[in-house]
Amino acid sequence: MNSYNDIYKAYINCLNKRDLMNLRKFVHDNVSYNNNQIGLPGYQKMLEQNFNEIPDLHFDIELLISSDFYVASRLRFDCTPQSDFLGLPINGKKVSFTENVFYQFKDEKIEQVWSVIDKMAIEKQL
Amino acid sequence: MNSYNDIYKAYINCLNKRDLMNLRKFVHDNVSYNNNQIGLPGYQKMLEQNFNEIPDLHFDIELLISSDFYVASRLRFDCTPQSDFLGLPINGKKVSFTENVFYQFKDEKIEQVWSVIDKMAIEKQL
Numbered sequence: 001m002n003s004y005n006d007i008y009k010a011y012i013n014c015l016n017k018r019d020l021m022n023l024r025k026f027v028h029d030n031v032s033y034n035n036n037q038i039g040l041p042g043y044q045k046m047l048e049q050n051f052n053e054i055p056d057l058h059f060d061i062e063l064l065i066s067s068d069f070y071v072a073s074r075l076r077f078d079c080t081p082q083s084d085f086l087g088l089p090i091n092g093k094k095v096s097f098t099e100n101v102f103y104q105f106k107d108e109k110i111e112q113v114w115s116v117i118d119k120m121a122i123e124k125q126l
Numbered sequence: 127m128n129s130y131n132d133i134y135k136a137y138i139n140c141l142n143k144r145d146l147m148n149l150r151k152f153v154h155d156n157v158s159y160n161n162n163q164i165g166l167p168g169y170q171k172m173l174e175q176n177f178n179e180i181p182d183l184h185f186d187i188e189l190l191i192s193s194d195f196y197v198a199s200r201l202r203f204d205c206t207p208q209s210d211f212l213g214l215p216i217n218g219k220k221v222s223f224t225e226n227v228f229y230q231f232k233d234e235k236i237e238q239v240w241s242v243i244d245k246m247a248i249e250k251q252l
Contacts, residue, residue, distance in 0.1 A: 063228055063240070065198045070191045072198030074228055074240055086246060100226035100242040102189055102200055114189070114200055116226040116242040120212060 004066045004105055008073065011110065012059045018051060020044055028109040035114075054081045062098070069106070075099040086119050088126060097121045130192045130231055134199065137236065138185045144177060146170055154235040161240075180207045188224070195232070201225040212245050214252060223247040 011026035029040050038046065050057055056079050063074040077097055081090035097118045104112035137152035155166050164172065176183055182205050189200040202224055207216035223244045230238035 063196070065191055065193045065196045065228070067191045067193050070189070072191045072226075072228065087249075098240070098242060100198075100228060100240065102191070102198065102226060114224070114226065116224060116244045117246075118242045119245045120243075123213075 004069075004071050004108075005064055007105070007108060008064065008066070008071045008103070009061070012061060015047065015059050020047060023047070026109055028106055028111040031109075031111055031113065033113045033115070053083065053085060054079050056080050069104055071103040071105070073101050073103070075101060086117065086122065088119070088122055090122070090126070093126070095122050095125050130195075130197050130234075131190055133231070133234060134190065134192070134197045134229070135187070138187060141173065141185050146173060149173070152235055154232055154237040157235075157237055157239065159239045159241070179209065179211060180205050182206050195230055197229040197231070199227050199229070201227060212243065212248065214245070214248055216248070216252070219252070221248050221251050 007026065014020075014022050014026060023044055024040060027040055027043050030037060031040060031043050032038065033043065033046065057077065058079065060076040060078075061073055062076045065072040075098060077099070078094065080092055080094045082092055084090065098121065099115055099117045101113060101115040103110050133152065140146075140148050140152060149170055150166060153166055153169050156163060157166060157169050158164065159169065159172065183203065184205065186202040186204075187199055188202045191198040202222070204220065204222045206218055206220045208218055210216065224247065225241055225243045227239060227241040229236045
């Protein structure tokens with residue numbers, strides 16, 4: 001079993017506790033998100049915006065696969081975006097959707113993230 | 127290295143050759159797609175529809191991760207849907223997008239597929 005599974009679960013736990021002070025333990029200074037190098041400050045800002053827009057945001061790991069320096073995770077969300085989300089007018093409706101996301105690690109921290117969120121699943125619920 | 131990598135690459139090669147007669151070598155009779163059990167005939171029909179709607183459809187593996195009975199793949203597409211795709215009016219425009227997809231194997235064949243296509247990336251190109 002790959003040790004990145006445990007690091008990844010601790011990272012998700014950090015997010016679910018809103019413990020962004022400890023984000024630097026899991027996320028590399030030079031982190032890229034979907035090929036944009038946003039760095040740790042940009043990553044933290046993105047998460048803060050997510051938490052502001054979706055106060056009940058909670059990350060559930062449905063499936064976790066890891067090999068070498070990579071982790072692949074299928075995340076499940078049941079949450080209530082307060083206004084727009086992904087350009088869709090949610091406005092406080094509870095929606096359920098998934099995210100299939102890949103991570104590349106460096107120095108035991110997340111350095112690359114390639115994420116796809118299932119926008120079509122949300123559209124069908126509106 | 128997990129042997130499912132090689133099976134998966136052969137499956138993708140089968141799709142790129144439009145060799146659907148041999149799909150049964152890679153896809154289980156009881157296959158489910160995003161938790162809908164469509165079976166091998168339904169899976170083949172879905173692919174035939176994809177190839178009809180997108181004549182130049184080609185699957186490029188950008189990232190491949192496998193562990194136990196699972197494969198996670200990030201696929202890249204540069205293609206030209208002829209009319210609508212994912213509910214978007216593409217109408218012969220060339221678009222580039224990715225799919226993050228997980229597969230669960232049984233009897234060395236794909237039995238479960240959980241796919242998310244990056245619809246937002248396509249919307250930005252229209």
